[in-house]
Amino acid sequence: MMVQSTSCGTYHPGHIGDPALRGSWYEIDLGAIRHNYRQLRACLRPEVKIYACLKRNGYGCGAAGVATALASEGVHGFAVASILDAISMRSAGITGPILLYPGTLPTAWPTIGALDLTISISSIEELERWRARRSNIRVFIKVDLGFFRAGATPREAVRLLALASACRDVRLEGIYAHLSELPTSKPSDATDQFTRMLAILKEANARGIRPDVAMISSTESVLNHPEMDLDAVDPGALLVGLSEATSPIRHLALRPALKTISTSLVAVKHVDASLGPTPEIPGFHAGMKLGVVSFGWGDGYPRKVPDKAQALVGGKRVRLLPPAHLEHLRVDLTEVPDARFGDQVVLLGRQGAEEITHEELACLWGTDLVGLYGQLRDHVPRIYT
């Protein structure tokens, strides 16, 4: 690390990923991610490729750190929606294929070329716009099988495939889709969508334009529909240990990657009458011992502190008090008389005999497990264990 000198002596300017600086961090269990990957690998045919979906910065766990662990396990490639995640992975030395889901515009082509990324194309217009910018592009055609999101409709898909495969400046590497997760989706929809994909592949085959890689299966379908493996799969949530499948056909003993959300007491005091009247806010009381933690709604805590919100201090459950601030929250430390400035505060995970589970925190935050991981912020340092 660079050390600078001033008239006050030498000092370290610090590294923004250093958990000691603000006393807040996420502890990520890379062993769990490797374990989840191995569980998945073991149940797929050996020729089925895995594109690890590491969108939203690896579901909050750090795309670069997670990708490095998976690369050492031999994963075939990666898929992300944000080119920022692709940049962080390439900067960390990841050399394998990286597929960009829709989300990048042709204005980003210099970076795409420099990092050798594969783009997704959903329409003839997109194909032409990219070709106008750049030749020799790596392309996956994206199909919408009934999600009503990005992707060519099944009717247009074969025409798009035919056009792309006729372009000598396009390297057509694959065709893929993501199964519908609309609130109205029924279990039978997955089979209907798979049937649509098979029809496209059949026609492409007949015309000699089927790309080498066809892929539609992610977490829920890889667990429930082994017949949908095709040439490759692109699960994401599964790799960080999350699945909502209740009775899957493939039973994988998944382990969650996020072990703790940890922060620290940055102020501790006894409330006395000199502060004026105690605010009439639930949880505040005269003579209480008050703590301030260095974690706020800007760090992903819900802006409206849930009524039952708790943290662990000194191995005990303590109440978090509203309101939340951008970088601070309050705790009632009255029941933890030994709590001191600098002590660790656990928002998720274990401390002593107590534990705040994923399920408890997701419920408090009014979301599901993937939603909880999606709340993890990029600026909070990660400790990999």
Ligand SMILES: *Cc1c(COP(=O)(O)O)cnc(C)c1O
């Ligand atoms: C999110 C996403 C995935 C991975 O989904 P999981 O349910 O997390 O496995 C795969 N493909 C696409 C296109 C996605 O957007």
